[in-house]
Amino acid sequence: MKKLHPAGLLRTLGRAATVVALLTLIPVWAMAQQPRYGGELIFPVPSEPPSYDGHREETFGLIHPIAPHYNTLLRVDPTDPTGTKVIGDLAESWTITKDGLTYTFKLRKGVKFHDGSELTSKDVKASYDKIIFPPPGVGSSRKGQYRSVETIEALDPLTVRFRLKWPDASFRPLGLASPWNFIYKADVLAKDIHWYEKNVMGTGPFKFVEHVKGSHWVGKKNPDYWDKGKPYLDGYRALFITSSSAQVAAIRGERAYIQFRGFSPAERDSLKQALGDKITVQESAWDCILMVAINHEKKPFDDKRVRRALTLGLDRWEGSKALSRIAIVKEVAGVQVPGTPYATPPEELAKLAGYGSDINAARAEARRLLKEAGAEGLSFTFKNRGTPMPYEPVAIWMIDQWRQIGVTVKQEVIESAAYFTPLRKGDFEVAMDFQCGYIVEPDLDMYKFISVDKNPANYGRYVDRVLDDLYEKQARAADPEERKRLVRQFEKRLLDEEAHYLLTLQWHRIIPHLSKVKGWQITPSHYLNNQLDAVWLAE
């Protein structure tokens, strides 16, 4: 028998103890991180989808209850807080040729539709044909962003190829990772191309159970989901609740767990106050912004000095501090959501008109410009949309700010649904405009600002070829650094040199939810991360 050395014994014991400790710790650690299976996620949705076809509709009221039933070819990584990283959903891997013109995707094997049939490249091709080359009578709301696509080919049952006419930097995120591009079944589309407007049948983590109009939407777990081990939830229930105070009450009464659009600061505070630790708050900048449309066809707004004066008069930094307490706005931003790859860093942003920190100098400059343009004592009517949050508080703030540079503004609030008519007709002087993007992408967020003959949604009604040119250049820029440079040039011309449009403050997304909801990461877009495959409920 070997003699037991005391030091050796200690060492052995020490090692044994470490091993034992590690062994006991692992389950504890694992349990803390391990998603728990089971439970039904209940969430209110403020808006109900008019039809079920993601290729056609534009409302988040469709995404929230319906996205869990489908997969897309690519998707935005649900764990990425900037909402810009693209990963594969139905695509397992892909290759892009050096010239950026051909994208070839390898699809996953064994993906089944909810009716049991297998997904092949035919289905991907049919779905994208419907989106990019819709037959007459079929509405495809995002067709316009696929101008670069030439053809789609299904090479073999698991390979799809897209050929582009020119290298398109936004194709991957905007084109293929779009949350709207549900992959439908080719055979169904061939029989009835309108079938998906009234029916649901996809490959997603949840199967459709029922939709009671005005009331709720129920989905249950798809046991044959291709991503083995997911989803964790047994199902989900979306409640259609329009009033935001009722939504807050639902979460507060713990009848609902999370709302995927966003709440106001006051609502967050009252939930925190009422439920304390039971509430977790996630916050992020939002890819939505209120802007001021200035009608270039009305005098004196065709004079860029007047427009510059208006933007110089807004103290965005102080405004952000005050308004972020009462409204869903916060960040001072340019054309891209702060924190995302193409956003201008704050030091450079501060150089633009209206973004500086010295408001007194800015106001003095504004007054000087107005005088020079012969518009001293300017007064106009500001048309605003009759939606309380955040249109009302931002307008109240702006009117007061303009008062401080000697501009008198009378507000005319137009009922929400009637609001677009004067805007599109150009029947206004200065009006509130807004935009929400579903993915943070310069192509999507900046499209609005190109010349009105190319884009009728440019309510400023101006023509600026330099801006158009910059837009095209950045859309085709292959090098990210080059693209960033071009985006900044675009921004400078839009907001500073010409002040065609005035950006106010970026919206701020606040999601207070019950702490037991895990596995959901907030992103700047309320259209993203709604497949619910990674969400689980702790107890």
Place this chain on the structure above:
Amino acid sequence: MAIDAPIEAVRDLAPEAPPRAWVDVVIRFTRERPLGAIGAALVLVMGLAALLAQLLAPYDPLTNDYGAMLAPPGASHWLGTDAHGRDVLSRLVYGSRTALLVGFGSSLLGGTLGAVIGVASAYFGGRVDLFLQRLMDIFLSLPLIVLALALVVILGTGTENVILAITVPMVPRAALVVRSAGLAIREMPYVDAARAAGFGHARIIFRHMLPNVMAPYLIMLTAFLGQAVLLEASLSFLGLGVQEPTAAWGLMLRGAAVEFAETAPWMGFFPGLAISLAVFGFNLFGDSLRDALDPRLRI
């Protein structure tokens, strides 16, 4: 009884003995009908606030002061401030102006127009009555808020349009009330006697019908006033009423007041109280007025 009825009715309809001095009337009213007096007092306070707004309000109701946002009631702001730092008391005082403007404007317009239609309908009867009744029925069959909503959408928002939007639903309701009161007069034999004697339409209407529909008309007005203030509040709550930055009680109750109901309750409590007291006052006064004039009036 049936033979006595017309004479009794005439006696009831004959004007009272000439009233004594105004003050006496007021004192008698206060003593006999304390509730009505309270109502009248409330209305009077509201009226004074509206008239003397500039003197009573400590701050300008439109000035933002982000340094003092959401401040609780205290020394510098007696009733606190709202989400933009505006003084709640000042906005309350100026808000009475908007409430009275909207309330009186729409009630008087709607009530008078409706009274004209009601009298015409009652007096002329026959085809005129049938046609006017159908017309009134059409507007009456739409719920109050639905009609007001539709009107605001067409006319646009803003104080003047809100007055119009509230006037329109009032008209058929007023016509209905005045018509039934007018019909009672119409049935009286002395009206036929007057016609037979050759008195013109106008004379009969002005000398006999109108004075006797006065009572229901006035009582109806007080009820309308309260309803108009409430309707304005509801429309503002829905975002279709008076617009920012005007000070109006209904407007003060929406949006931020609801969101901050727990953390800053003064924002919503005081305007809600003001509306309630105003409507309460109008109705109390109207109720007592009805009792004083004729409790049997079926309105």
Place this chain on the structure above:
Amino acid sequence: MWKYVLKRLLLMVPTLLGVAVLVFVLMRVVPGDIVELRFIGGGGGQFVSEEQLAMERAKLGLDRPMWRQFADWMLGLARLDLGVSMWTGAPISEELELRFALSLQVAVMATLVATLLAIPLGILAAVRQDTWVDYAVRVFSIAGIAMPSFWLGILMILGFLIVFKWLPPMVYTPFWVDPWQNLAQLTWPALAVGYRYSAVATRMTRSTMLEVLREDYIRTARAKGLWHKLILTRHALKNAMLPVLTVIALEFAFLLGGLVVTEQVFNLNGLGLLFVQAIAHRDYTLTQALVLLVAFTFIFVNFLVDLAFAWLDPRIRYR
């Protein structure tokens, strides 16, 4: 009698027609385009083209001449077909099913509450006129109409949450499916609404009771003793109740589509909310159908009331 019934029935037709024309014209006069709202209204729709918008409009039949749209609607109504909602494409009868049941139930329950409050309180106030009981009743009932309905609703919900830490169910279950859930959700709005509407009925009850109490035969009975008074009062009550019931019936008709704000606050999926949504979407067909439905209810209830009056008071039939 039958001539009277027929006459009243026929008079319903021009009124309904008037309502139909009014709402048809109103909707098309109002600015706002359903197609724009659907595709551009949410802040997105950056890439939606004019061609797509035009195509969608054509699908909804909005490019046809006005008279044609009106005629189609009228023909559909003749077949008792309410049409299809422009926003969802679903048959309007489908959209209405659940919401109508809910609104009807709330209206019935609220009317019940109003009646149970109004009649006893009105009689009490009349019998004890000008005493503190009378004052208390009048203050109580007027307080009901003085408070803005949405304020009362918000306070109730907050009260439940803060004091009882409980919330009424957010989803509607029909009464026959689960009576407890159903009542747990609908009792509170019914109470709030019923309390408000009891005010007018209380006032009416009080007025008619006062009139009854002044009648000679009541005075005689009083002189003779309490017992006789009771008998006669009950007999007189029947006649007095008629105007009260009229008021209650008319208020019920108003309740069906008029609870827009209450439904929003209590989150009820009813007709009022549907109406607001239909207008917000500029869904012409749905709005038209809703307005017609509510108008029809009101006119029909009026008709029934007229009939009841004519049956009880023969003089009216021969007007």
